[in-house]
Every structure is written in structure tokens, then in C-alpha cells.
Amino acid sequence: MFEYASMTRQTPVESPTTFSPLYRQIKGLILQALENGEWRPGGAIPSEIELAGRFNVSQGTVRKAIDEMAAENLLIRRQGKGTFVASHNDPRAFFRFLRLVPIAGGIEPAHSEPLECWRAKAGPEAARVLNLKLGEPIIIVRRLLTFSEKPVVVDEIYLPGEIFSGLSLDSLKESQTSIYSLFETKFGVRMIRAEERLRAVAADRASAELLRVAEGSPLLSVERISFTYGDRPVEWRRGLYSTAAHCYLNELG
């Protein structure tokens, strides 16, 4: 930018420490371009030198901004090729949110089977979590996940009806890719991060049947809230995991 000081110097009395370095401001501008869909997921963004010219800063400053965004899985750097908008269509992103692994043995063929998809109105809990008004339209999807043909997870996914209005059971069944790929490609919604809350619960009758376990047997309940750009919640999901042959793996850094 033209004047470093003018962007960083603060009124000395009111705000004691609101200092924001230049590279973070650049990061904000890139983020904004990303949110505005200026570059499509999976596509390349301009080179560091181009961006440096566009923002009137040095390449090093752009680099630091991109570094942070790459660390947050918003961008992907590929040496010699360029920097790309992260996408759930990228095979490397497929398992970013699914922490389930077999207790013994290696990789298993996973399959997701959509069971139901229906419209409803947001109740108090869904409205709170998804930041909607009470009674606003939502869409609910019910799925069964299998590994090696064995049922392991039953899912219910709550989505804001406004954003995902065209979603149907057929479109889910036709989709060959992951559900987040579908959301990204068909609805322009990219999940950035999520929080999961885990508890142990007893299997209800319907879930027990689907998962082929005894009613009342312990299941892992996983509630997930997913966020898109700007920390907007756009998905609320509850899964019941049968942990007889699988477990939820978490790395603590």
C-alpha cells in the first residue's frame, strides 16, 4: 500500500492496540475476492507477483498472506504451477472432515447411501445453530455410510433451505462425489471448517436396525456444525457411529 504508517497508526487514546500488519490486510483482500467468487474452486489465483502489483506491496508481503491462508486450507500452493483455490473436489480433501478409521486393517471402500430428503421448518435448535429465524425452511437429509458393505454411520444433515433449495434425493443419489463436492459444485457453498461434539449414547430402535446392532447398545454421537466463509454456519449434522470395528481418530497437536 502507499503509506504503511497511515494504515497502521491508530488514534493514540481510544484504541491502544489495534495494530494490523499489512500482510493481514492483504489477506483480508484476497479472502474477500475468494468470497466474491472471483476465482473458482480448484482454479488458480493470480501469481504472487501479479497480486503484489495489484495491491502495491512487495511479493514477500503477498507471500506471507498466502502462507497463512494455505495453512488454513483455503489455498493450495503447488511449486512451479501456481496457487489454487482449495476445493472439496480435490481427492486430498475427501477425508479432511471424516475422522473414522478401521480399528484393524487398512483402507476400506467407503460408500454413502442417501435414504431420505425432505423439507421442514426450522425448530428452535436448528434455527439457533444455523443462524436462521424460527420457521424458516430447512432441508433434512438422511444417509447411511458403509465401509466394506457394512453399515457404520447413520447421518441426519440439516441445511438452510434458502441456500440448498434445489437439493433432492435424486440429485444426491446421482452424485458420484462426496457431498461437500456436490455442495460446492451445485450450490456454490464451500465448507471451510467445522466443529464436532462427541458423546456416547444408546442406540434408538431405528438407528439400531440400520446399523445392525442391538437396540440400546452404545453408539458414538457426533454433532457437526460446518462453516463457510465468514464463519457462517451452513450445515448442522448428527451422526451415530457404530464403533465396533471403527474408531474416531483425533490428532492432538
Next chain:
Amino acid sequence: MFEYASMTRQTPVESPTTFSPLYRQIKGLILQALENGEWRPGGAIPSEIELAGRFNVSQGTVRKAIDEMAAENLLIRRQGKGTFVASHNDPRAFFRFLRLVPIAGGIEPAHSEPLECWRAKAGPEAARVLNLKLGEPIIIVRRLLTFSEKPVVVDEIYLPGEIFSGLSLDSLKESQTSIYSLFETKFGVRMIRAEERLRAVAADRASAELLRVAEGSPLLSVERISFTYGDRPVEWRRGLYSTAAHCYLNELG
């Protein structure tokens, strides 16, 4: 270093891509100094300029090495003060490994009560996990964790007897700090990272009594393997979490 090329250029035929940048080599040297206990946990390491002189590189290269180690929670930077060896005595590290949060309400007073501590010989599973030989001495600790006086977690912790030979129930009871602080201070073992495997199980009789839940009710089983420098496993732990009023919170980046 004196010659960049000499450290990075590889034999052109045998190893096609074993390129290691200078800052990573510096990182290795700093890591080695850490492992050797050259600087004590919580203490300051030399300034960037000093390290740059010591390793004959520019400050920027040292900075990049430290940046990575700070991102891995090995070092902590404090502007104006210096860079410090991360320590479990630091209050900010207390909740780094415990992901349990109350479902409703805010912070609660946590308390850890050691119940038992005894010696044993490593069985096949403990030996495998802790990388010991069969029959080598191990120490087992049993604890009860309470929040607001309510029991929430029962723990069993398996430790290599060699390393933790002086550990006793009394020393655990006397310790006012977290157990990882104790390990670090009394035994010189710093936990760097851990992996946890979660499953849902039915409460056995003993655990049910301690947690004051019905026998057979669902509990969250959390198995943790903790690693110290060099990815050496030094702790194996199994906890049973009562998730009636608490849940395991996980952020998916």
C-alpha cells in the same frame, strides 16, 4: 552455513529429490538442542540474532525455523521478550490435550484425584504401544476426574517403568499441578503430541460406580498415546468419559 549448494545438491542419480532447505536443517539443530536439554522448559532460548551467528545463517532463516517450531507448539514467541521452550507448566498449555467441555454453562472447577498407582509387567498390548519388550516394567495409575465435584472421567495411565521409576501415589497426590507438569518437572519428559482413538462402550461395573451411572450405560472410551521428542511413545492412557453433561469438542480445520 558456509555453502548452500554443498548441503543441498544431491548425487544426481541415486536420490532424485531429497532436497532439504537450510531452515529445516537449522530446525533440526534447534530440535536437537531441545532434546539434549540445552535449554530448560519455560526458559528462553538464545535470540534470533545469536542463533543466526551460531549457525552462520541469516536471521531470516533462523526465524523461519523457529516459526515452524512455534506452529508445532515446541517453542513460544513473545514479542519484546524472547522465544521460550514450551512447557506444560504454562497455564495456557493446561487444556491443550483435554477436549472435554460442559454441554451447557461455562468454565467449571476441574479436579484430578489419583486413586491407585501400582507396578506391573508389560503385556503384549502395552509393550506394542509403548515400544517396550514383553515383561518390561510399567507403572499404572488410576485416577478420577471431577468437574464441579461431579465425577466425569475415570482414567488408567500406563507408563514405562524405566522412565517414571520414582512415581508413587503419594507424589501424585502431593502434586498441585497437572500430571504433564509433574512428568516434565520431576521426570524430564515433555509430551509433544498425542493421538486419541474414540469409541462408545458400555459401562463396566467398577467404572459405573465411580462415575455414578448405571452399569451398561454408554460411555465415551478415549485411548490416548502420547509422544515425546523424536515421536517416542511414553504414555498410554484409557479414559472413560461420562457424556451426560459434558462432550468431547473437536475442531476440524
Next chain:
DNA sequence: GAGTGGTCTAGACCACTGC
């Protein structure tokens, strides 16, 4: 070979801490 990201350096200056 041209273009991209990746590394390394040197130097200037800013923000924060503590004496």
C-alpha cells in the same frame, strides 16, 4: 526457456518489554 512458487540474504524500520 519462461513462469511459478521456494529459499536465502541484508537492511530498514515498527511494536513491545523491561530496566
Next chain:
DNA sequence: CAGTGGTCTAGACCACTCG
């Protein structure tokens, strides 16, 4: 005030990809 980490710049060169 001196010393620390934090930011920004400019320039050189390396590693990788692709046409």
C-alpha cells in the same frame, strides 16, 4: 534506552512444471 521479536522491502538464486 537497549534488546527482543515482527514487518516490509528488494534482489538473487534454486526447484519445479510445462510447452
